[in-house]
Amino acid sequence: MKIVVLAGGLSPERDVSLSSGALIANALIQKGHQVALVDVYCGCPKAPSFIEASSAQRYAYEVPEKEPNLMELQKESGMGQRLIGDGVLEACHAADLVFLALHGDIGENGKIQAVLDTMGIAYTGSSYIGSLLAMDKDLSKQIMQRHQIATPAWQVVSVQEALQMEVILPCVVKPCSCGSSVGISVVATREEYQQAVSYAAQYEDTIIIEEKIEGREFSVGILEGEALPAIEIIPRTGFYDYKNKYQPGLTEEVCPADIPEAVEQYLRQEALRVHQVLRLGFYSRVDFILNTQGAAYCLEANALPGMTPTSLLPREAAAAGISYETLCEKIALDAWRRAQSAKRK
Numbered sequence: 001m002k003i004v005v006l007a008g009g010l011s012p013e014r015d016v017s018l019s020s021g022a023l024i025a026n027a028l029i030q031k032g033h034q035v036a037l038v039d040v041y042c043g044c045p046k047a048p049s050f051i052e053a054s055s056a057q058r059y060a061y062e063v064p065e066k067e068p069n070l071m072e073l074q075k076e077s078g079m080g081q082r083l084i085g086d087g088v089l090e091a092c093h094a095a096d097l098v099f100l101a102l103h104g105d106i107g108e109n110g111k112i113q114a115v116l117d118t119m120g121i122a123y124t125g126s127s128y129i130g131s132l133l134a135m136d137k138d139l140s141k142q143i144m145q146r147h148q149i150a151t152p153a154w155q156v157v158s159v160q161e162a163l164q165m166e167v168i169l170p171c172v173v174k175p176c177s178c179g180s181s182v183g184i185s186v187v188a189t190r191e192e193y194q195q196a197v198s199y200a201a202q203y204e205d206t207i208i209i210e211e212k213i214e215g216r217e218f219s220v221g222i223l224e225g226e227a228l229p230a231i232e233i234i235p236r237t238g239f240y241d242y243k244n245k246y247q248p249g250l251t252e253e254v255c256p257a258d259i260p261e262a263v264e265q266y267l268r269q270e271a272l273r274v275h276q277v278l279r280l281g282f283y284s285r286v287d288f289i290l291n292t293q294g295a296a297y298c299l300e301a302n303a304l305p306g307m308t309p310t311s312l313l314p315r316e317a318a319a320a321g322i323s324y325e326t327l328c329e330k331i332a333l334d335a336w337r338r339a340q341s342a343k344r345k
């Protein structure tokens with residue numbers, strides 16, 4: 001198949017996405033597909049070159065330690081607020097399907113999915129509606145609550161309200177719809193709280209103030225309607241922030257997790273319920289904290305989870321006997337099958 005892997009974008013997570021995108025592209029090339037890696041924001045030639053297995057060329061990208069400077073990128077590229085670069089949609093049209101390797105912003109909030117739907121272009125993963133529901137932490141937590149899925153107590157407020165209100169400490173301050181821990185702080189004092197609100201406000205005007213749950217952190221991937229083995233996340237210091245997520249060696253990840261079978265089954269069952277109530281598609285990843293009394297709280301779901309071979313979902317798939325290349329191909333084939341059955345309707 002001819003596949004465009006869409007990555008990058010004007011999102012604080014663009015570097016992570018470019019790194020995932022390069023590896024996904026290489027995996028699909030290895031599986032015999034013709035692949036072009038395209039930065040959705042910066043654009044590409046109308047007819048980009050597709051790399052195939054017989055060529056020695058492969059993609060590569062390393063995530064820098066710091067989050068990207070988006071203002072600079074906007075200026076340098078001359079794109080400003082336009083979110084889809086020249087040539088991108090033409091390139092997508094020329095392919096059999098689009099593999100979404102985007103994180104955050106239009107890739108994960110449903111906008112790119114909606115654009116591709118209107119143009120009749122097949123794409124991987126969840127629909128626009130599931131993406132939107134999972135990306136907005138307030139909406140997803142409301143839905144979880146309605147389905148009796150435990151999630152930390154929270155308030156959703158404007159930056160102004162956040163700066164003025166009383167809060168119970170410790171708490172976690174988050175932008176309402178970011179990812180990769182961008183803009184998130186775990187705070188213990190009023191002073192840290194004020195700084196945390198200003199930090200979150202750099203990314204969004206809507207802020208979530210959440211009860212801090214003490215305990216062990218786990219994530220459970222969903223693939224083809226089934227939960228994968230849970231993975232435990234143990235940062236060497238602090239919480240699972242941007243640096244601990246993407247710099248090698250800062251976080252220990254244990255998969256399969258060292259927990260009793262019944263707890264594992266419970267996490268997997270809850271992850272599947274979250275995936276379903278948020279109307280997610282072929283794959284996703286659901287984050288939890290298990291408190292010291294053994295209660296599991298769902299933090300959020302990811303419609304487009306990290307996809308480097310060392311990311312959590314590929315590690316969980318490997319524990320279930322699914323190689324990285326096979327995982328990427330399964331995701332691509334699902335998009336292909338859905339497109340074929342839509343054509344027959």
Ligand SMILES: Nc1ncnc2c1ncn2[C@@H]1O[C@H](COP(=O)(O)OP(=O)(O)O)[C@@H](O)[C@H]1O
Nearest residue numbers: 152172178179180181182211212213239240299
């Ligand atoms: N309520 C909470 N209690 C304790 N730690 C939290 C809480 N919320 C988030 N965290 C920490 O912050 C990280 C990122 O939060 P999360 O809600 O998953 O946002 P993101 O979409 O950025 O991954 C989590 O992996 C966890 O380490």
Ligand SMILES: [Mg+2]
Nearest residue numbers: 180287299300
């Ligand atoms: Mg998370």
